[in-house]
Amino acid sequence: xxxxxxxxxxxxxxxxxxxxxxxxxxxxxxxxxxxxxxxxxxxxxxxxxxxxxxxxxxxxxxxxxxxxxxxxxxxxxxxxxxxxxxxxxxxxxxxxxxxxxxxxxxxxxxxxxxxxxxxxxx
Numbered sequence: 001x002x003x004x005x006x007x008x009x010x011x012x013x014x015x016x017x018x019x020x021x022x023x024x025x026x027x028x029x030x031x032x033x034x035x036x037x038x039x040x041x042x043x044x045x046x047x048x049x050x051x052x053x054x055x056x057x058x059x060x061x062x063x064x065x066x067x068x069x070x071x072x073x074x075x076x077x078x079x080x081x082x083x084x085x086x087x088x089x090x091x092x093x094x095x096x097x098x099x100x101x102x103x104x105x106x107x108x109x110x111x112x113x114x115x116x117x118x119x120x121x122x
Contacts, residue, residue: 022052033059041069049082057092060107066093071103 005015020027022042038060042052049068056066068083070076083103087095092108 022055023048028055031059034061034064035059036061036064037067038064039067039069044070044076044078046078046081046085049079050086053082053086053091053093056107060093062107062109064107065096066105066107068103068105070101071098073101 001017002012002015005012018027018031020030022028022040038056040049040052040056042048060066068079070079071083072080083095083105087093087105092110093105094108096104096106098104
């Protein structure tokens with residue numbers, strides 16, 4: 001992952017990687033938020049991806065990019081099902097598009113919150 005981020009000219013000082021299960025409450029506390037980039041590569045079950053998307057709703061910064069691994073992959077239908085069920089239910093996430101088996105989403109400003117001033121990021 002670090003090599004891929006370097007190839008994309010991402011400043012690794014701005015990156016913190018946490019390895020663990022997204023359902024682990026200790027990991028959730030350690031991860032915190034908000035984040036500008038979230039990569040979801042979970043258990044691939046419909047229920048597991050749905051739970052991951054609920055968590056993403058709370059930790060994604062406005063304008064964040066969310067990458068859903070294995071979206072559209074026939075071997076992991078739960079990923080696509082969960083994403084397509086989640087988005088129309090009042091989600092602040094919206095689908096930008098997909099490339100091969102990755103879906104790219106973005107997060108809107110949460111309702112009832114003030115936007116950040118121009119040029120500010122979290």
